[in-house]
Amino acid sequence: MGPKKKKYTPNTDHLFEPRFEKDVYHPCADSFTMMDALEEDLQFILHRRPTVCLEVGSGSGVITAFLQRRLTECQHHCAYLSCDINDKAAQASVITYHTNDVPCDMLLSDFGQALLPRLHWGVDVLLFNPPYVPTGPDELHSSGIEAAWAGGMDGMEVVDAFLPIADRLLAPQGLFYLVLIEQNKPKQLLSRVLETYGWQGEIIFRHQCGERLYILRFFRQSKADSGKQIEGQE
Template sequence: MIPTPDLSHIKKQDYDRVYEPAEDTFLLLDALEEDEKLIQSLKPRICLEIGSGSGCVTTLLAKIVGDSNALFLTTDINSFACETTRQTGLQNKITRIEPINTSLVNGILPRLKNRVDILCFNPPYAVTPHEEVGSFGIEASWAGGIDGREVIDELLPYVKDILSPQGLFYLLLIEENKPKEIVEIMKNQYGMNAMIIMQRRAGREKQFIVKIHH
């Protein structure tokens, strides 16, 4: 059992500017912990979290990977989230987190083409009007547009180019995002393996983890 990262350095008012870890975050943490031995067996060299928010997920992933020369990259469109991610790593004695202030994987490709061993994304999945998508503040952490899928669908075509041959992608979704449809898209359009590996109800929301690989 790996302890949840210490977030005591994040002040209450900071959560007005960065996404506060909630049930979706903890489901993603549980999926990573469930695959602890598998992840360790891959000996990851490069890990990437898209939309890192507080940095909680990458910090736990770094603890799972353990002492190695692995590099932990994160991206977030919110510059405050990038700094919070860095501080969360330091608070938990993880010094190898490199936050990048960018949208999705802008600036990552082609440099890291097929080099990312572990990819994580807890996307903005809430169903919202299209106009709310793409802000640079806290709204960017939840506004997913039509079916909550606009940001998710923007990333899917890049997954096959991001993941290394043995790489694993952990994607969090809710029922409104049509996770089974995403599984079929990854299989039929992109020739990837995809499956729902975990699901949980959180209040009115039903949340899923989809694992995708070559």
């Protein structure tokens, strides 16, 4: 057996420029864990034949750049959109997309609400690496670098605020990928989301690197799915 093929990693050298170094969230373990999960789930995504992909809170833009490259290598093309509340992150994402030849439209927007109602139930792949670190209220509503990690009570206030918007964005056959840590109680979220929104959800990827990271995948529950047990809730 030959050496394992190295996973593609988008070029983000510009993040070390003074204008971005302290104001933009650099790709870390959570970013790479999301990319690993998307790589493993690639055939599942392709089977859904997505036409619109939206990343909320793009930060450096590395996750969308990665997914676009991998889907394009599989001869699948769709429209890519991303948004961030941090203007420096939005600028950095644009450069990431340009550097890596990614055709992606960037919005300076909180949760992508500027896309509604035009994209109501119109997003086929929804990506969110949210601020999940438990923090106090002072950092929660920042539009600077703190917005990349300050998650409020239990690290879940930003996620909880986004879920109703995600319900308006996610297409009937869409997929929603979310990064969480142990303190966010991901198994409880699976149950809560099923009860509130009727989404089928499961933990599709785990990674231990200082903190235990989880990648959750959600999709709207069909009648055929209604009797199935969600992984991780036994």
